[in-house]
Amino acid sequence: MTIVSIHLISLAKPETLPSLLKYIQSSNIKPLVQAKPIRWxxxxxxxxxxxxHNPRWDLFLIFEDTEPSKAFISSLLDTSPYGAKGDFKVISHWTTNSTVPSRLVKDFLTKTNPSLLHPTQLPSLTGALDNPLIKESSQDLSLTDTFRQWIGTTTDPAQLPVAGAVSMFNLLAFKPSMKTSYLRYAKAFAETIGGKRGGTAKLFGNIMKDDKERVSEDTQGVWHEFALAHYPSLLHFADMIGSKDYQEVNQKHRVDALGDTCILCTSELEIEKLMKEDKAKL
Structure with a gap:
């Protein structure tokens, strides 16, 4: 297992995000993931x-939890309330640690993630959005009119509010003795309901209460696991959650298994785009 640290960062001024990205780049501490939080x-x-429930998160990061990465994060938060580096200032910071299977981390930066973010071909949509299942609330991971209106009616992933691949950052807390039900959902997600739409859990693991011990599944009121689920586009995600085949599994195995959860949509491509635009100004 590999220990990773997960971070959400909010800046005093969102327009100073390029400066923070430069600071990360200059540190020689390569994040496994650096993404722009889009919306809950x-x-x-x-x-x-x-x-x-921060009004605005500006950056989502995952690092291998090493001494250099710990020192780097500390350098961001070195004064009260938070430190300033260059022309950016961190005003809010949320973090947790997790174990991740080492096989997922091994080639993540060089092979796995680049191939997911920049695929040679996108999987086809299933047609679920032609007549989607719509609910008033997204809290059970259903498609809502609000989300549908946000992504619009385009069938071109490049014309979406966020172009290209997205990753959904999940935090999961299980009800007592209900994790086995969630594992049935995870199996179906990987093999059918998510997989056929290009969905994949590219990083996942157990939340740790310290550097040595994971949170027990019997402990209530805390997060037990995280998952970073990749989708080729917002359309592919909506095609899944608005479909009958997904909701049959979701309602049967996932919803009742969770005591609490949250999902934050993020985009690594938005960060790549921002860094390219900033470099072009030089």
Whole structure:
């Protein structure tokens, strides 16, 4: 297992994000993931509500939890309330640690993630959006009119509010003795309901309460696991959650298994785009 640290960062001025990205780049500490938080799909209802309900997160990061990465994060937060580097200032910071299977981390930066973010071909949509299942609330991971209107009616992934691949950052807390039900959902997600739409859990693991011990599944009121689920586009994600085949599995195995959850839509491509634009100005 590999220990990773997961971070959400909010800046005093969002327009200074390029400066923060430069600072990360100059540190020689390569994040496994650096992504732009886009919007909440599901908000937490019970766990760390005030900590996570930040009006605006500017950057989502995952690092291998090494001494250099710890020192780097500390350098961002080195004064009270938070430190300033260059022309950016961190005003809010949420973090947790997790174990991740080492096989997922091994070639993540060089092979796995680049191939997901820049595929040679996109999987076809299933047609579920022609007559989608719509609910008033997204809290059970259903498609809502609000989300549908946000992505629009385009069938071109390049014309979406966020172009290209997105990753959904999930935090999961299980009800007592209900994780086996969620594992049935995860199996169906990988093999059918998610997989056929290009969905894949590219990073996942157990939340740790310290550097040595994972949170017990019997412990309530805390997060147990995280997952970073990749989708080729927002359309592919909507095609899944608005479909009958997905909701049959979701409602049967996932919804009742969770005591609380939250899902934040993020985009690594938005960060790549921002860095290219900033470099072009030089």
């Amino acid at each position: 799909v599901i908000r937490p209802e019970k766990i760390q509500v005030s900590e996570l």
